[in-house]
Amino acid sequence: MTRHPVVLELEDDLRRSRLTVLFRLLLAIPLLIWLVLWTVVALVASVIGWVAALLLGRLPQGLHRFLAAYVRFATHVGAYLAIAANPYPSFKGEPGYPLDVTIPEPQAQPRWTIALRLPLALPALLVAAALGSGLTGGGGGGATGDSNAQWFTTSGVGGVAALCAILGWFAVLATGRMPNGLRDLGAYGIGYTAQAYAYLLLLTDRYPNADPNALGPAWSLPDHPARLELSDDERRSRLLVLFRFLLALPHLVWLTLWSVVAFLAALANGIVALVRGRSATPLHRFLAAYVRYVAHVSAFLFLVANPFPGFAGAPGYPVDIAIDAPAQQHRAITFFRLLLALPALLVSSALGFVLVVVGFLGWFAALVTGRMPSGLRNLGAIAIRYGAQTHAYGAILTDRYPYASPALRAPEQPEPPIEALTF
Amino acid sequence: MLWLLAAVLLWRGVVPDDLRVAGVDPASLVPAADLERAERYERFLRIDFVLSQLVLLVVLALYAWRGARFAKESAAGRIGTGMLLGMIGLALVWLSQLPFRIAEVWWDRRYEQTDAGYVESLFQNWVALGAEFLFISFALLIVMALAGRFPRRWWLGAAPAFVGLAVLFAVVAPYLFPTEPADAALRADARRYALAQGTEPMRVAVEDVSEYTEAPNAYAVGLGPTRRVVLWSTLLDGRFSEGQVRVVLAHEVAHHSRNHLLEGLGWYSLLAVPGTWLIAVATRRRGGLAQPAAVPLSLLVLVGLELVSLPLQNAVSRHMEQEADWVALATTRDPASARALFRNFSTEALADPDPPAWSRLLLDSHPSVVERVALAEAWRERERER
Numbered sequence: 001m002t003r004h005p006v007v008l009e010l011e012d013d014l015r016r017s018r019l020t021v022l023f024r025l026l027l028a029i030p031l032l033i034w035l036v037l038w039t040v041v042a043l044v045a046s047v048i049g050w051v052a053a054l055l056l057g058r059l060p061q062g063l064h065r066f067l068a069a070y071v072r073f074a075t076h077v078g079a080y081l082a083i084a085a086n087p088y089p090s091f092k093g094e095p096g097y098p099l100d101v102t103i104p105e106p107q108a109q110p111r112w113t114i115a116l117r118l119p120l121a122l123p124a125l126l127v128a129a130a131l132g133s134g135l136t137g138g139g140g141g142g143a144t145g146d147s148n149a150q151w152f153t154t155s156g157v158g159g160v161a162a163l164c165a166i167l168g169w170f171a172v173l174a175t176g177r178m179p180n181g182l183r184d185l186g187a188y189g190i191g192y193t194a195q196a197y198a199y200l201l202l203l204t205d206r207y208p209n210a211d212p213n214a215l216g217p218a219w220s221l222p223d224h225p226a227r228l229e230l231s232d233d234e235r236r237s238r239l240l241v242l243f244r245f246l247l248a249l250p251h252l253v254w255l256t257l258w259s260v261v262a263f264l265a266a267l268a269n270g271i272v273a274l275v276r277g278r279s280a281t282p283l284h285r286f287l288a289a290y291v292r293y294v295a296h297v298s299a300f301l302f303l304v305a306n307p308f309p310g311f312a313g314a315p316g317y318p319v320d321i322a323i324d325a326p327a328q329q330h331r332a333i334t335f336f337r338l339l340l341a342l343p344a345l346l347v348s349s350a351l352g353f354v355l356v357v358v359g360f361l362g363w364f365a366a367l368v369t370g371r372m373p374s375g376l377r378n379l380g381a382i383a384i385r386y387g388a389q390t391h392a393y394g395a396i397l398t399d400r401y402p403y404a405s406p407a408l409r410a411p412e413q414p415e416p417p418i419e420a421l422t423f
Numbered sequence: 424m425l426w427l428l429a430a431v432l433l434w435r436g437v438v439p440d441d442l443r444v445a446g447v448d449p450a451s452l453v454p455a456a457d458l459e460r461a462e463r464y465e466r467f468l469r470i471d472f473v474l475s476q477l478v479l480l481v482v483l484a485l486y487a488w489r490g491a492r493f494a495k496e497s498a499a500g501r502i503g504t505g506m507l508l509g510m511i512g513l514a515l516v517w518l519s520q521l522p523f524r525i526a527e528v529w530w531d532r533r534y535e536q537t538d539a540g541y542v543e544s545l546f547q548n549w550v551a552l553g554a555e556f557l558f559i560s561f562a563l564l565i566v567m568a569l570a571g572r573f574p575r576r577w578w579l580g581a582a583p584a585f586v587g588l589a590v591l592f593a594v595v596a597p598y599l600f601p602t603e604p605a606d607a608a609l610r611a612d613a614r615r616y617a618l619a620q621g622t623e624p625m626r627v628a629v630e631d632v633s634e635y636t637e638a639p640n641a642y643a644v645g646l647g648p649t650r651r652v653v654l655w656s657t658l659l660d661g662r663f664s665e666g667q668v669r670v671v672l673a674h675e676v677a678h679h680s681r682n683h684l685l686e687g688l689g690w691y692s693l694l695a696v697p698g699t700w701l702i703a704v705a706t707r708r709r710g711g712l713a714q715p716a717a718v719p720l721s722l723l724v725l726v727g728l729e730l731v732s733l734p735l736q737n738a739v740s741r742h743m744e745q746e747a748d749w750v751a752l753a754t755t756r757d758p759a760s761a762r763a764l765f766r767n768f769s770t771e772a773l774a775d776p777d778p779p780a781w782s783r784l785l786l787d788s789h790p791s792v793v794e795r796v797a798l799a800e801a802w803r804e805r806e807r808e809r
Contacts, residue, residue, distance in 0.1 A: 237493075237496045239493075239511060239514065239515075240496055240511075242514070243511075243514040246510065246514065246552065246553055246556045247507065247510050247514075247556070249553055249556050249557050249560070250506055250510075250556070250557060250560040250561075253557060296498075306496065307496050307497050307498035307499075308496060308497040308498065308499050308503065308504070308506075308507040309498050309499060309503075310498055310499040310500050310503050311499065311500075311502075311503055312500075316498065318498070
């Protein structure tokens with residue numbers, strides 16, 4: 001995996017000050033005002049930089065430094081607002097904030113990509129908007145920051161990071177810590193947005209990569225009873241891509257019918273789990289097949305996988321969900337399952353919007369190239385995994401809460417030292 | 424023998440066998456300029472149709488030859504893969520017909536038969552296309568499930584299943600298109616005509632088609648309690664007199680009173696049995712329709728059979744339309760309006776009043792304008808002699 005030159009640096013210990021989190025929006029007002037002012041200047045600077053880059057083939061050093069500081073500052077403000085970092089950021093956009101971006105030195109760029117930068121950046125800006133860092137308004141990061149209401153409105157379009165902030169706000173007030181998965185997902189959205197703006201503002205000519213693995217940090221991914229198994233080769237049949245929605249229609253009809261039965265089965269499974277402390281094996285098997293089938297249909301519809309899926313939710317699809325056998329579940333969690341599932345359902349629906357964007361952009365890419373870009377594919381796979389974990393949680397297949405991290409697979413563990421192997 | 428007996432019974436109608444129909448000169452109906460315009464307009468559409476069918480056959484032949492390779496794009500089982508291959512075939516058909524539809528829209532716009540844009544004309548029927556994808560999936564589900572169980576006799580079960588589906592579609596069809604209730608005068612006329620024709624009154628609705636066509640039309644739809652007559656809004660935009668609209672209304676009511684929709688289902692049944700048998704026989708070399716690899720070939724055979732049976736289908740349709748015209752004349756007793764209406768079809772909808780014989784055979788589901796006017800004249804003569 002080639003890393004993107006705009007790297008996300010994450011040195012956050014998840015601890016949060018409850019007091020500053022409680023008043024986070026109010027505390028951020030000076031930052032937002034400063035961001036708006038900076039955005040106006042950055043807008044002018046970016047136009048000058050565009051003309052200069054067209055002439056010189058690269059962004060002049062001074063302008064590069066100024067715009068890089070602007071992107072860093074916008075990232076810090078986004079991280080602060082999204083509760084992805086704790087300390088109050090500096091107004092200078094200096095490096096060293098717990099959630100930071102490293103921006104490469106100015107380099108020569110092909111002039112045609114400079115000339116067409118704005119239209120080329122539009123798909124990336126659309127993904128950034130869906131990931132909803134709060135920096136995705138028109139004209140630059142600060143354009144969304146002139147009022148808190150607008151920030152939430154913009155993020156609300158598909159605002160994954162904004163949603164992480166809202167859910168994290170409650171979690172931090174209760175525990176004093178930001179949940180790891182939510183922090184990682186919010187940080188990912190902010191990091192991708194920084195890449196998108198770095199590209200738009202000519203700080204790099206490398207296109208933003210939606211693959212979370214390309215962003216920098218090694219995202220955590222604890223073991224979960226509902227796991228993603230990805231064996232897709234990114235190849236896509238153009239004919240199947242062209243008619244994807246029509247081809248998916250029989251599945252959508254079948255899924256609707258199956259959902260009605262699955263809903264009733266989940267209710268029954270909940271009752272069984274309350275009585276026995278674990279779900280009934282036949283119901284578990286039926287609902288696991290349903291969860292897999294939803295994942296398969298989503299993967300097919302949104303181009304995260306290529307082949308036409310089967311109708312039974314059988315394992316073996318290139319984007320699959322492995323679900324563990326029934327295990328003991330906490331009865332209190334089962335009893336309050338619907339209520340507890342609400343935050344996960346919110347995140348799942350926000351990621352569902354991301355999946356739609358992935359499918360929309362991927363449709364054009366796959367139609368032209370016959371392949372799905374790996375970044376979009378991986379982002380879609382992550383959204384599908386979270387959706388499947390939410391379904392598994394809602395259907396009482398497990399009492400383990402869905403994990404929101406953007407990791408595709410668990411980071412590789414370093415080889416243990418020799419001494420550790422001695423008894 | 425049974426088949427022939429059923430066909431004879433279905434063919435019976437109320438138009439007298441001894442009716443003397445005199446020939447009508449198209450030039451006496453329509454001004455020479457209009458006549459030439461209508462002929463030119465329809466000539467292009469005929470060529471467009473012939474070419475589109477040739478391309479369709481070529482595309483489906485290629486698909487029958489190489490289409491099974493798309494099975495590798497499926498992670499579904501036997502039936503699911505068959506569904507995929509069926510839908511891909513439909514997609515290829517849609518793609519292959521696209522240039523001809525574009526040409527048709529271009530021609531319609533040139534002759535002021537539509538003012539709709541190309542994009543809206545081509546994509547207005549996405550819902551219908553989606554319904555076709557669903558239908559072919561469902562049809563293949565039935566066929567392949569039966570063929571898996573009865574590899575050589577599946578057609579005996581499939582034909583009744585398809586007839587059942589056709590009946591279901593005929594019942595629910597009125598709810599598939601958005602319509603508005605017709606005005607009180609039209610409803611009263613329809614009620615009067617229904618009672619005069621000895622059937623229960625039915626609903627009359629208006630479908631707004633003004634966005635994509637200028638052509639006038641009407642149709643009878645539904646079965647039993649869902650029966651209704653639908654008039655296109657283009658018929659009521661002032662180009663046709665009240666008398667002419669009443670002729671159309673009586674004609675559509677006659678389709679219901681003469682049970683033409685049920686008769687149509689009867690003919691469909693008669694064609695479905697040999698049709699499914701022929702498909703079963705043709706696909707045996709590919710392992711039969713239990714195997715997904717046979718699906719592309721089955722589509723080619725199906726379309727081939729459709730084309731071969733077109734003359735029969737059109738003959739049956741023209742026969743029913745002629746009967747509906749006759750009953751409408753008897754109901755309205757207004758042959759002058761009928762004549763004016765049919766004449767307007769040539770000047771407004773650019774229907775060629777006297778198309779060539781091959782066009783009648785392959786394309787025309789209605790009698791020609793000349794034949795319809797001649798029937799109106801024959802009815803008048805017959806009434807005069809009484």
